[in-house]
Amino acid sequence: xxxxxxxxxxxxxxxxxxxxxxxxxxxxxxxxxxxxxxxxxxxxxxxxxxxxxxxxxxxxxxxxxxxxxxxxxxxxxxxxxxxxxxxxxxxxxxxxxxxxxxxxxxxxxxxxxxxxxxxxxxxxxxxxxxxxxxxxxxxxxxxxxxxxxxxxxxxxxxxxxxxxxxxxxxxxxxxxxxxxxxxxxxxxxxxxxxxxxxxxxxxxxxxxxxxxxxxxxxxxxxxxxxxxxxxxxxxxxxxxxxxxx
Amino acid sequence: xxxxxxxxxxxxxxxxxxxxxxxxxxxxxxxxxxxxxxxxxxxxxxxxxxxxxxxxxxxxxxxxxxxxxxxxxxxxxxxxxxxxxxxxxxxxxxxxxxxxxxxxxxxxxxxxxxxxxxxxxxxxxxxxxxxxxxxxxxxxxxxxxxxxxxxxxxxxxxxxxxxxxxxxxxxxxxxxxxxxxxxxxxxxxxxxxxxxxxxxxxxxxxxxxxxxxxxxxxxxxxxxxxxxxxxxxxxxxxxxxxxxxxxxxxxxxxxxxxxxxxxxxxxxxxxxxxxxxxxxxxxxxxxxxxxxxxxxxxxxxxxxxxxxxxxxxxxx
Numbered sequence: 001x002x003x004x005x006x007x008x009x010x011x012x013x014x015x016x017x018x019x020x021x022x023x024x025x026x027x028x029x030x031x032x033x034x035x036x037x038x039x040x041x042x043x044x045x046x047x048x049x050x051x052x053x054x055x056x057x058x059x060x061x062x063x064x065x066x067x068x069x070x071x072x073x074x075x076x077x078x079x080x081x082x083x084x085x086x087x088x089x090x091x092x093x094x095x096x097x098x099x100x101x102x103x104x105x106x107x108x109x110x111x112x113x114x115x116x117x118x119x120x121x122x123x124x125x126x127x128x129x130x131x132x133x134x135x136x137x138x139x140x141x142x143x144x145x146x147x148x149x150x151x152x153x154x155x156x157x158x159x160x161x162x163x164x165x166x167x168x169x170x171x172x173x174x175x176x177x178x179x180x181x182x183x184x185x186x187x188x189x190x191x192x193x194x195x196x197x198x199x200x201x202x203x204x205x206x207x208x209x210x211x212x213x214x215x216x217x218x219x220x221x222x223x224x225x226x227x228x229x230x231x232x233x234x235x236x237x238x239x240x241x242x243x244x245x
Numbered sequence: 246x247x248x249x250x251x252x253x254x255x256x257x258x259x260x261x262x263x264x265x266x267x268x269x270x271x272x273x274x275x276x277x278x279x280x281x282x283x284x285x286x287x288x289x290x291x292x293x294x295x296x297x298x299x300x301x302x303x304x305x306x307x308x309x310x311x312x313x314x315x316x317x318x319x320x321x322x323x324x325x326x327x328x329x330x331x332x333x334x335x336x337x338x339x340x341x342x343x344x345x346x347x348x349x350x351x352x353x354x355x356x357x358x359x360x361x362x363x364x365x366x367x368x369x370x371x372x373x374x375x376x377x378x379x380x381x382x383x384x385x386x387x388x389x390x391x392x393x394x395x396x397x398x399x400x401x402x403x404x405x406x407x408x409x410x411x412x413x414x415x416x417x418x419x420x421x422x423x424x425x426x427x428x429x430x431x432x433x434x435x436x437x438x439x440x441x442x443x444x445x446x447x448x449x450x451x452x453x454x455x456x457x458x459x460x461x462x463x464x465x466x467x468x469x470x471x472x473x474x475x476x477x478x479x480x481x482x483x484x485x486x487x488x489x490x491x492x493x494x495x496x497x498x499x500x501x502x503x504x505x506x507x508x509x510x511x512x513x514x515x516x517x518x519x520x521x522x523x524x525x526x527x528x529x530x531x532x533x534x535x536x537x538x539x540x541x542x543x544x545x546x547x548x549x550x551x552x553x554x555x556x557x558x559x560x561x
Contacts, residue, residue, distance in 0.1 A: 003352070004350075007346070007349040007350055010346075010349070011335070011338075011346045014338060014342060014346075015335055015337050015338060018337040018338060018378070081335075081336065082330075082331035082333075083331070083333050083334070083335060085299070085329050085330070085331065085333070086327070086328075086329060086331070086332075086333025086394075087333070088299055089297050089299060089322060089327040089329060089333075090322060090347075090350050090351075091319070091322045091323045091350065091351065092350055093319070239298065239299055239318075
C-alpha cells in the first residue's frame with residue numbers, strides 16, 4: 001500500500017513539474033511568487049517578517065492554492081485526459097490511487113511554502129547581516145507548519161470531492177471557486193445576521209485571544225473540513241463508480 | 246498451457262434502459278489469441294470492463310484465470326494487462342517516464358525494469374525517442390508505446406482493444422507477429438477486439454462475434470465460415486452468355502446464381518455438386534476455362550451474422 005501510494009505520488013509530482021516547466025507562463029509565475037513572498041515582502045517588512053501575522057495568513061493560503069491546483073489536475077485532469085481508466089485497470093488498490101494523489105497535493109503545497117520560507121530567511125540574513133542568524137522561532141514555525149498543513153488538507157479534501165464529480169479540470173475549478181467563495185463569505189454573512197450584542201461579545205472574545213490561539217483554532221477547523229471532505233471522497237472513490245462515470 | 250483463461254456464463258449488464266450485455270456466454274482457452282468482433286456499440290468494451298472488475302455484473306458469472314470477476318477482481322488485475330479504448334499514456338511525461346511509472350505500478354525491480362523497457366522500445370522502434378514527451382508523438386507511436394506499457398510486466402492474459410488502430414502497416418504486421426509469438430511461445434492469452442477482420446482471420450485461433458450484447462457465434466475462423474456462409478463456385482469461360490445462365494436457372498441444386506463478366510458465380514444447395522452443371526454448360530456450347538471453389542471470407546461471414554441478428558448496437 002505504501003509503495004503503491006508513493007508510486008502515484010511520484011508520478012503526480014513528475015507530471016505537475018513537467019507541466020510547469022514546459023509552460024513558460026507556469027514556470028514564470030512560480031518564480032514571480034517566490035520573488036514576491038520570498039524576497040520583496042521580507043525585504044519590505046524586515047526581520048519582523050519572521051514573526052508577522054501576515055506570514056501566518058500568506059503561507060497557508062499559498063500552500064493550499066497550490067495543493068488545490070494539483071489535486072484538481074490529478075483527478076479531474078486524469079479523467080479528462082482519459083488515463084484514469086488504465087490506472088483503474090491496473091493492480092493498484094483504490095486507496096493507493098486516492099491517497100497517492102492527496103499526498104502529492106499536500107506535499108507539493110507544503111514544499112512550495114517551505115521553499116518560499118527558506119528564500120525569505122536567506123533574503124533577511126543577507127539584507128540584515130548584523131542581526132544574523134535570522135529564522136522563525138520554533139513555536140511560531142511549528143504553528144505555521146500546522147496551519148499550512150491543515151489549510152492544504154482542507155483544500156485537498158474539498159478538491160478530491162469536487163474533482164470526482166467533475167468531468168473536466170475547468171468544471172472542477174469553477175465549482176471549487178464557488179465553494180471557496182461560500183466558505184469564506186458564509187461566516188461573514190452569518191456574523192452580520194447575529195444580534196449586535198452577540199457580535200460585540202464575539203469580537204471581545206476574539207480580541208482576548210492571541211495569534212497562537214486564533215491560528216490553532218483555524219487549523220482545527222480547516223483540518224476537520226479536510227478530513228471530513230476526504231472521508232466523503234474516499235466513500236465515493238470506487239472503481240465501479242469511476243469506470244461508469 | 247491448457248485450461249480455460251476466461252469463462253463467461255450468461256453475463257448481463259444494464260445501463261439504465263440500455264442492455265449492454267444480454268446473457269453473453271463464451272470461453273477462451275489459455276494460450277491463444279482470441280478475437281472478439283462486433284459492430285460499434287455491440288458490447289465488446291463492456292465485456293472487457295466487466296472481466297477486469299471495473300463494472301459490476303447485473304447477472305451471470307465470470308471468471309478470469311480462475312478468479313471470480315465479482316469477488317476476486319484484484320487478483321485478476323494483478324495478472325492481466327489491458328490496453329483499453331484510450332492509450333493510458335501520460336502525455337506530459339516522456340516515453341521512458343511512462344514505462345518507468347508502469348513498471349513501478351507492477352513492482353518490477355529496477356534492473357529488470359530497465360532491461361524490459363529497452364527490449365520493448367527497441368523492438369517497437371521507439372528507443373531513440375525515449376526522452377521525448379509523448380505529447381509530441383504521432384498517434385501510431387503512442388499506440389506502440391501503449392502496447393509496450395501493456396506487455397511490460399509479462400501478464401498471463403492481455404486485453405487489447407483495437408491495438409493496431411492507428412498503426413502503419415509495418416508496425417501493425419510487427420505487432421501481429423509479436424502477439425502470435427506471445428501466445429505460441431510464451432503461453433500468454435490474448436483477448437483482442439478488432440474491426441480488421443483480415444487481421445482477426447490471420448491471427449486468432451478462436452473468434453467470438455458479439456452483437457447487441459449477445460454472443461451470436463463462437464469458433465475457429467474456419468468453423469464460423471463453414472457454419473454460416475456456403476462456399477460459392479466460380480465457373481470462368483468467356484463464351485458463357487445470359488442464355489447459359491437461363492439454362493442453369495432451370496437446374497436443381499442452385500441457391501444463387503450471378504452472371505460475371507467472364508463467367509458465372511453459383512451458390513449450391515447442400516449436397517448438390519457442380520459436375521452436372523459444368524457438363525450441361527459444355528453440352529450447350531460453352532467453353533470452360535476454370536472451375537474454382539471460393540470459400541466465404543470471415544468478413545462475409547461476419548456481415549451475414551450481424552445482418553441475420555439485426556445490426557443496431559447497444560453499448561460501447
